[in-house]
Amino acid sequence: MTAEPQVLVHADKQALADAAAARLVAALQEAQSRSPEAQVALTGGSMGSAIIASVVRLPERTAVDWQRVRVWWGDERYLPAGDPDRNDTQNDEAGLLELGLDPAKVHRVAGPDTSGSAEESAEAYARSIREHGQGGWDVVLFGVGPDGHVASLFPHHPAQRVTDAIAVAVHDSPKPPPDRVSLTFECFERSRQVWFLVSGADKAEAVAAAQAPGADRWEVPAAGPRGSEATLWLLDEPAASGLGDER
Numbered sequence: 001m002t003a004e005p006q007v008l009v010h011a012d013k014q015a016l017a018d019a020a021a022a023r024l025v026a027a028l029q030e031a032q033s034r035s036p037e038a039q040v041a042l043t044g045g046s047m048g049s050a051i052i053a054s055v056v057r058l059p060e061r062t063a064v065d066w067q068r069v070r071v072w073w074g075d076e077r078y079l080p081a082g083d084p085d086r087n088d089t090q091n092d093e094a095g096l097l098e099l100g101l102d103p104a105k106v107h108r109v110a111g112p113d114t115s116g117s118a119e120e121s122a123e124a125y126a127r128s129i130r131e132h133g134q135g136g137w138d139v140v141l142f143g144v145g146p147d148g149h150v151a152s153l154f155p156h157h158p159a160q161r162v163t164d165a166i167a168v169a170v171h172d173s174p175k176p177p178p179d180r181v182s183l184t185f186e187c188f189e190r191s192r193q194v195w196f197l198v199s200g201a202d203k204a205e206a207v208a209a210a211q212a213p214g215a216d217r218w219e220v221p222a223a224g225p226r227g228s229e230a231t232l233w234l235l236d237e238p239a240a241s242g243l244g245d246e247r
């Protein structure tokens, strides 16, 4: 069973980031009350970093035992460690490492400096998830591209259709850089909570398309992932502007 999407609209990007940060802290606390470690998959893009910057500023963050949080990424650009275009570098710059995480529990996707190919990196990432992932995500964060992509699963791209794999190498990405590693739809199916964080009028069309009845993830990948407990669209007003009055 998966949860039907729910929409929550905030006034602007900052209000959205702050509300999502408070929600994340609460969800991680709740996950830690249930199991020894909370498992979260982070995202790149401006919203992926905005939520981290907001968590760092949030006084309630101290209620989470950050040493018992395992951090992963839903996708990564296949670039060397520390490259400014990597999702993890951008999240680090937003203050991720100030939270007091155990570095051994921050699982970064290997780049070309430490792996022979994106395929090899995807396989190694899948092995880590099998070893430490506890069989699923407590919270998965997604940004959404104007084309409706999530993680590195793009419209009409064959990597979307890979099954029997946790992670996949993505080549010829329509958005640079061309080489990436992404978790698969199959892997994202093991999520309690899936949150889409979307800001800006340029995303309104993709947001509406993903939530249209019968939306097809091949056309609009953001229509695909759902959580078993919650599927939340956390939007600002401009991103919600295509949804009509029924929201």
Ligand SMILES: O=C(O)[C@H](O)[C@@H](O)[C@H](O)[C@H](O)COP(=O)(O)O
Pocket: 043, 044, 045, 046, 047, 048, 077, 087, 142, 143, 144, 145, 146, 149, 150, 151, 152, 175, 176, 197, 198, 199
């Ligand atoms: O890998 C990438 O090319 C980006 O990280 C991308 O997937 C991003 O997450 C979305 O485009 C949403 O970006 P914003 O949060 O900036 O809207």
